[in-house]
Amino acid sequence: MLSLVQLYQLLLDFYGYQGWWPVDEGYHTAKGTDPRDEIIIGAVLTQNTAWRNVEKALENLKKYGELSLEFIRQVSTKELEELIRPSGFYRLKAQRLKHVAEFFNPTDVVEKVSREGLLKVKGIGKETADAILLYAGGRLSFVIDAYTKRLFKRLYGLDVGYDDLKSYVEENIPKDLTIYKEFHALIDEHAKAYCKSTPRCGGCFLKNFCLSAVPSS
DNA sequence: CCCCAGGGACATT
DNA sequence: AATGTCCATGGG
Numbered sequence: 001m002l003s004l005v006q007l008y009q010l011l012l013d014f015y016g017y018q019g020w021w022p023v024d025e026g027y028h029t030a031k032g033t034d035p036r037d038e039i040i041i042g043a044v045l046t047q048n049t050a051w052r053n054v055e056k057a058l059e060n061l062k063k064y065g066e067l068s069l070e071f072i073r074q075v076s077t078k079e080l081e082e083l084i085r086p087s088g089f090y091r092l093k094a095q096r097l098k099h100v101a102e103f104f105n106p107t108d109v110v111e112k113v114s115r116e117g118l119l120k121v122k123g124i125g126k127e128t129a130d131a132i133l134l135y136a137g138g139r140l141s142f143v144i145d146a147y148t149k150r151l152f153k154r155l156y157g158l159d160v161g162y163d164d165l166k167s168y169v170e171e172n173i174p175k176d177l178t179i180y181k182e183f184h185a186l187i188d189e190h191a192k193a194y195c196k197s198t199p200r201c202g203g204c205f206l207k208n209f210c211l212s213a214v215p216s217s
Numbered sequence: 218c219c220c221c222a223g224g225g226a227c228a229t230t
Numbered sequence: 231a232a233t234g235t236c237c238a239t240g241g242g
Contacts, residue, residue, distance in 0.1 A: 020223085042223090043223085044224095046222085046223045046224090047222095047223080047224040047225070048221095048222060048223085048224045048225080048237090049222055049223080049224085049238090049239080049240095050221080050222040050223080050239090050240070050241075051222080051223060052222090052240080052241080053222080053238095053239060053240055053241090054223085056239090056240090085238090085239075086239060086240075087238090087239075088222085088237080088238040088239040088240080089224090089236095089237045089238055089239080090237095090238070090239080091237080091238085092225090092226095092236090092237050092238085093237090093238095096225085122225090122226080123224095123225070123226085124225085125224060125225045125226085126224090126225095127223080127224060127225090128224070128225080131223080143223085145223060145224080146222095146223085146224080147223075161231090184223090185223085188223060192222090192223090196221095197220085197221075
């Protein structure tokens with residue numbers, strides 16, 4: 001069967017470099033805000049939400065406030081709700097952002113916080129914790145999401161819980177930050193494009209490797 | 218009209 | 231441990 005490294009290479013060849021949340025590429029330096037703050041905030045806002053809606057909220061924060069955890073601490077909950085409204089679940093997420101911003105106040109550095117610590121924060125579950133650790137903290141913590149579960153179940157017949165799947169992936173790919181970040185992003189791209197709720201196996205370049213590919217459709 | 222999106226907390230069985 | 235419900239805006 002297709003190894004995870006082979007799968008990664010095929011996805012990368014097909015979709016190209018995704019570059020989610022590039023901390024080291026300087027796109028953030030315009031206003032001097034910490035890119036890690038933006039990633040942490042984005043990780044909460046994108047919970048069960050399309051990224052295009054999150055972008056609207058991030059733009060509002062940039063335009064009418066500041067895309068930083070310090071601003072999240074300062075602003076009133078009511079105003080924060082209005083700024084992030086386009087991202088959906090806005091009252092819930094305003095509370096979560098407040099909790100997260102408080103967790104990192106003032107000296108907790110994302111490069112050093114523990115996964116267990118993050119998981120104690122109201123509003124941070126396993127996926128959000130791993131996304132923060134990986135993309136903001138530069139830590140080798142692979143992110144599992146609904147897309148990953150769906151793809152691995154169909155492709156490999158692998159149907160296990162979050163931590164088991166996370167461990168499985170981590171044990172079968174190189175311990176490389178770029179690969180961790182890109183593999184997760186590429187899996188999401190493929191799940192959105194082909195391995196959807198109702199899969200489009202017809203045009204899928206992985207169908208010959210897939211346990212559950214439908215011959216036509 | 219429908220379904221879904223880069224989930225998580227909490228209640229129920 | 232597994233499943234159900236709620237949270238909410240914006241697109242397809």
